[in-house]
Amino acid sequence: MIKQERAARTRDALLLAAAGEFRRHGYDKAKLSVISAEAGVSSGALHFHFESKAALAEALRNEASHSLRRAARLVHGRRTSALQALVDVSHALADLLRRSSVVRAGFVLSCETEPGTGLNLRQEWQCCVQQLLAEADDERTLAQGVAQQHMAGALVASTVGYEVLSRSNPEWLSCVTLTAFWELLLPTLATAQTLARLDPAGTDAAHRASATALRTGCAPAPVGPSAP
Amino acid sequence: MIKQERAARTRDALLLAAAGEFRRHGYDKAKLSVISAEAGVSSGALHFHFESKAALAEALRNEASHSLRRAARLVHGRRTSALQALVDVSHALADLLRRSSVVRAGFVLSCETEPGTGLNLRQEWQCCVQQLLAEADDERTLAQGVAQQHMAGALVASTVGYEVLSRSNPEWLSCVTLTAFWELLLPTLATAQTLARLDPAGTDAAHRASATALRTGCAPAPVGPSAP
Structure with a gap:
């Protein structure tokens, strides 16, 4: 080596x-x-x-940030519609949080410490949700009467809740749980015509994005003794 | 005195x-x-x-627990239906968390420390949601096809998310935000006939419960110097 x-x-x-x-x-x-x-x-x-310990924490935040943003970009690049992209990004992020303890730790550190002048990852997620709902509105795929701001709030609160709860029980962030959540929400969110084309379990784009977004070389388990 | x-x-x-x-x-x-x-x-x-500091933390947890359980009991005593009780309890709990820094601190302490063999307040809230959905099912007020377990999960995750987000911005737990949340969710949750009778902003029972549940003597602001 x-x-x-x-x-x-x-x-x-x-x-x-x-x-x-x-x-x-x-x-x-x-x-x-x-x-x-x-x-x-x-x-x-x-x-x-x-x-220092602070430098380690900063590196964990950067790892999480890098992976989560990359997954969101990859989903965006393969999107079929704004609403499917929203579902797909949520699955990709949940998948990253499930698979990588480094991403999980970086996410928690980002959300629980003062971010200085930047946005923490939870706030970036909120921007992403708002942006995709606005795009869905432009695409005329939102059901009539959906109040975008309140819907964005409910989606952000729910997903934040799933992440927080998953810290003591990973089942809260499982693919099954998230799919059931979208099955409940999508009928309120999408027009009937759009609904028929949406996959609440996430498309291939979601699952490929999370697989690709984990930085190559980010070891899934500790390696043995070695010098720097 | x-x-x-x-x-x-x-x-x-x-x-x-x-x-x-x-x-x-x-x-x-x-x-x-x-x-x-x-x-x-x-x-x-x-x-x-x-x-000790541990005794102070324990007292804060007890204060929160006492107030939140009392509010839930008061709502239950004045309930018109299980679904309205669910909406009302959520408003009463949000109101308590908004109004009392003691309840907020106790709630956070309860959820973020190991509860020993008991349930923490977040888990008690989950029991309450599951129980009320089961009662709504008995009352035949749940919309057809509602998967109780998944719906309970989504409701718990959302409300946990609102609480966590409100720690840095209280607006996330405002009456307006919570009402908008129920306006989004109730059409998925309730039969059309039931929906017409539900108030997503919470009934009087909710607001009276939170006013009564705060322990008498729990000062809203620090008092001046005084001996024990």
Whole structure:
């Protein structure tokens, strides 16, 4: 394995270990010594990659942000309609949160710390929902009488709730749960004609997007001991 | 003011100050010295009422639990139908969370710490939703084809989301937002005949319940200096 590859694997192992430690003990109580031990690297190797706990948290936020935005862009690129894109993005995001503890940790950190002047990932999701509902309105696929602002609010609140609840029970963010949610909501949201063409379980675009969006090299499990 | 009354006011002032300190800094970083100073009492007076930070947190959880359960019971006692009771309980709970920082802090503490063998308040809310949907089914007021389990999940996730989002922006838990939510959901949930009799803004029962459920003596603002 060449040096760069080994460094990338060490970095990924540290992110994965940090995600676990932050989840178990919260950011304030998380210990760098536990993170480096769990990643199977020395304290020096940890500091070679991340100068502080704050830098580790920032890297987790960036990983989550990168993956979630990429998934949304991929869905958008293959969209058939704004409403199907909305369903698909929600499935892609849920899939990423289910599959990657790094994305989950980064998402939680992004939403629970002050974002400075930028938007946190939950607010970005709200922008995405509002944008897609406005596009659906332009496409004339929204059912008559749908109040866009309130519908966006209900969709954002529900999905935020599913994510929060999934932290103690992953079933809340399963494909089955999310599909059932869209089966309930879509008849209120879409015209009858549009409804017949929508797939509440998400199209192929959703599932391909989440598979592609996880950064290549983001290890699904800790690697063994290695130098930076 | 007799001694007992003064002690009760001091206790309430301490709970209110603790709610503020826990919200600003989280449980782990909250300082008892700040709480007693903010309540305008000595450190000795604080320890007279609460032997530790854990005891303060436990008292906040109990206050929230007491108020929320009482509101639910009061709504139940004046119910016209299970679906209206569901709408009314949600309004009463939102109203309590809006009005009382003590209830808000207790609710957050209950949901974010391990509840031991009992249920946390979020899980109690889930039981309440499931129970009322089952009763609505018995009353034959549920629209045909409503999958109770999925509907309960969607209702719980949405309301949990509204509560979480309201922590940074109270507008998410306003009466207007919640009414709009029920206006969207009720047509999917209720038979057409039932729908005409439902008030998505909540009946008088909801608003009376929340007014009565706040424990008498739970001060809405810190009181001045006083001995235990």
